[in-house]
Amino acid sequence: MERRGEAGGRVCMSQTVFPAHADHRGELSAGQLLKWMDATACLAAEKHAGVSCVTASMDDIQFEDAARVGQIITIKAKVNRAFKTSMEVGIKVTVQDVLTNVEKIVSVAYATYVAKPVGAGKIELEPIKLLSAQDHLEHTLAIERRRIRLGYEQVFENLMLESNKEDTFEDEDAVSTEFTHVQSIELVQPPHANHHGNTFGGQIMAWMETVASISASRLCHSYPILKSVNMFKFWGPSVVGDRLVFNAIVNNTFQNSVEVGVRVEAYNCEEWIKDQARHINSAFLIFNAVNDKGQLLTFPKIKPTTKDGMRRYRGAVVRRRIQLARKCMLSAKEDKPSDPWERSNQAYMSYSNVATLTHLAAKLGWEITSTLDDVKIWTHEEGDVLSLKVEMQVKIPSRLAFSLLSDFTLCQQWDKHVLSCEVLQAVNEDEKIYYVTSLPVTGDKPRDFVILVSQRQPCKPSEPYVVAVKSVTLTSVPPSPEYCRSEILCAGFEIHSESNSNCKVCYFNQVTSGLMPYLVANLTGSSKAIEDTALECIKFLEREGSKS
């Protein structure tokens, strides 16, 4: 039996899909699924917090596969990380066919819950205890996802400012968005709320899905299928007795999909008379629709008729841009050319930079290749991907090593392969883009790189400092004939504190195919070039360390 706090709250819910849970196609309705996901995740959060929790938000949710009547749904939720008063809960939904036992993923989502005892303020949470390598990995990535979550509005606003161009709507067949406006109302009753009288977040999401799907159906004359949701945020609570008013409207259409925006306002009896709404929730839901043969239907073009409609129309385009950027970044891509550095994908690039390094560092099966007193070299092979780890014992505090290694303009002082290094863009305190030139590997041409360096400080002394590196493409710095443009897929440092005056620096590099022959030869030989560079790095760190 797991006890509270042992490995973060973990909860599992299993359900059989009955006709009452299904839509007209006999598939589990998205609304019902959202209710189960929210309840399971909230229970996991409460298992860790030991007090009542409320849903603050549910990140982008993608629905991969449908579950049908008679199949079995399993929802697993686990607290990945406790921040101060909030927690990230990871949710994985799978469906199993009773006859074949085949299991498929329905959805993977992340939600944030805030510990909020009834009638009291928020409370500070205990950190979760990490038992497995997977727990460690999710714990590290949770803070990266939080950066994206909390920075989303800013990214969105910046992109909206950039996209401030006038759209023209000349298509005569375009449908007015007003035609898709749907309003609905619900009275919150005891079965819709938890034992404290707070409306279930999952229930609100289910009601939103119903209204949004009616709005989308006005355009496709068919039954829309929910594909994804662009973040549910719960701005404020609602309780039993509240009237919830839902307004849904199509914001934009994209060939085979449609974005519907839903706004939820709550009123108690007094507010109802005075027409004083509480805005408790807004979300953007993406649907597609299929014909009898299962082929995707094309949605008609739409035209907004008001200033607000115009803003929502442009907002949908921006959200789609961010969504596509997210998909590109989070899907494992290993080949050139590196992704372009654009406003819409910066948060995901940084996430993917740190996440890829963290994944690499957490891999099992590293094999030791060479050992000196202070330097150990490890390799890792997976299919045709070779990765390298160089472990260095350094007699300076970890914080100092971090500040010296995260400034790439200093790397010429210890890596003799580097010819020059300059900052191209100081994006923010934690992110910089550098232009680096280095000695040729094969042939005569020196190499050049455009790299994103993301640096992260640990939240707790037991966690490492991280400096993650990957190539990016900048349109302002195209490849030039004098240099061979080279790519870094995943590289960087993890710096672990060993004592007040010692640290262990681990350098990682996922070797690109161009460098493979060179490195393999080098590794099976004396590994001398790598060892020499590592020894120079230690010397540099200890020399600089002694000055401060």
Ligand SMILES: CCCCCC(=O)SCCNC(=O)CCNC(=O)[C@H](O)C(C)(C)COP(=O)(O)OP(=O)(O)OC[C@H]1O[C@@H](n2cnc3c(N)ncnc32)[C@H](O)[C@@H]1OP(=O)(O)O
């Ligand atoms: C069994 C089933 C039960 C299901 C439970 C439900 O459905 S509950 C019902 C649906 N949900 C609700 O009714 C909640 C409505 N919303 C609220 O009450 C409030 O907005 C809130 C408690 C979530 C946040 O309150 P405040 O805005 O005062 O709090 P504050 O700004 O200090 O934030 C508290 C913590 O939450 C984080 N936080 C706030 N909004 C966030 C968001 N959209 N996404 C992620 N995290 C968020 C902050 O970073 C902070 O984390 P750190 O402190 O860690 O830095």
